[in-house]
Amino acid sequence: MAFILLAATCAFGQTPRRIVSLAPSLTRQVYDLTCQDRLVGITTFCPDYAKGKQVIGSLTLLNFEKILTLKPDLVLASTDSNRKNDIERLRRLGVKVEVFEGCEAFSCMCREFRRLGVILGRGKDADRIVAGVSKRISGLRARLPAEGRPRVFWQMGTSPLITASARTFTGEIIRAAGATNIFENLPAKYPRVNVESVAAADPDVIFVVSDMEGLENGAAAWRTFPRIKAVKANRVYVMDADLVCQPTPGMYLKAFEAVMEKLYPGLS
Numbered sequence: 001m002a003f004i005l006l007a008a009t010c011a012f013g014q015t016p017r018r019i020v021s022l023a024p025s026l027t028r029q030v031y032d033l034t035c036q037d038r039l040v041g042i043t044t045f046c047p048d049y050a051k052g053k054q055v056i057g058s059l060t061l062l063n064f065e066k067i068l069t070l071k072p073d074l075v076l077a078s079t080d081s082n083r084k085n086d087i088e089r090l091r092r093l094g095v096k097v098e099v100f101e102g103c104e105a106f107s108c109m110c111r112e113f114r115r116l117g118v119i120l121g122r123g124k125d126a127d128r129i130v131a132g133v134s135k136r137i138s139g140l141r142a143r144l145p146a147e148g149r150p151r152v153f154w155q156m157g158t159s160p161l162i163t164a165s166a167r168t169f170t171g172e173i174i175r176a177a178g179a180t181n182i183f184e185n186l187p188a189k190y191p192r193v194n195v196e197s198v199a200a201a202d203p204d205v206i207f208v209v210s211d212m213e214g215l216e217n218g219a220a221a222w223r224t225f226p227r228i229k230a231v232k233a234n235r236v237y238v239m240d241a242d243l244v245c246q247p248t249p250g251m252y253l254k255a256f257e258a259v260m261e262k263l264y265p266g267l268s
């Protein structure tokens with residue numbers, strides 16, 4: 001790991017001062033490292049707090065001419081947000097692009113965040129942030145009830161009905177929170193399921209991710225299934241997509257805290 005970080009530092013030489021971010025998670029991490037003053041370009045999918053920065057297109061439709069006019073000395077891209085062809089085109093145009101892994105595990109998020117920190121000259125800050133996040137998560141986990149694992153259904157889409165398996169960072173959060181994901185063993189990361197299978201599994205808690213396919217009122221839709229334990233106990237919770245769908249150390253912690261608060265009221 002030390003060799004990789006040293007290599008990253010040597011490869012860039014001077015700390016980049018003009019940065020274009022092509023992924024929302026990377027934009028958030030630039031802000032977490034207090035380097036937002038160097039950010040000159042973002043996509044339409046980047047968070048609201050980044051408004052005021054130049055928009056260089058969407059995740060799948062980049063304005064290459066505009067990127068070039070911004071004269072970035074570094075473009076940040078992600079394997080789960082950006083197309084390989086776009087990255088290769090930028091490199092052919094002489095733009096330095098650093099590609100980060102689209103992480104599904106907390107350990108991966110921390111590793112990639114530290115790598116970004118080193119590249120931006122904020123390595124110590126990244127280490128401090130990761131240490132603080134890890135300590136907070138460990139502290140909450142130490143307070144988990146000794147018995148009783150709530151059974152959870154996590155809804156991410158409605159047409160079709162989509163959930164998250166154990167192979168995702170959402171699945172990892174559910175597991176770390178001492179709960180059981182009713183669809184954890186499905187092979188796909190984000191499998192399609194049906195209402196009948198959810199009802200048959202009879203979860204204790206249902207989480208509905210909002211802002212995805214108009215799921216703001218997703219909790220209300222489950223009222224038509226009053227026999228499901230979660231519905232009967234009024235434990236159907238709406239979670240904001242921006243809170244629980246950002247694969248960064250800081251947002252992983254916030255998502256974990258939000259899930260813990262719903263599963264164990266008063267614990268945090």
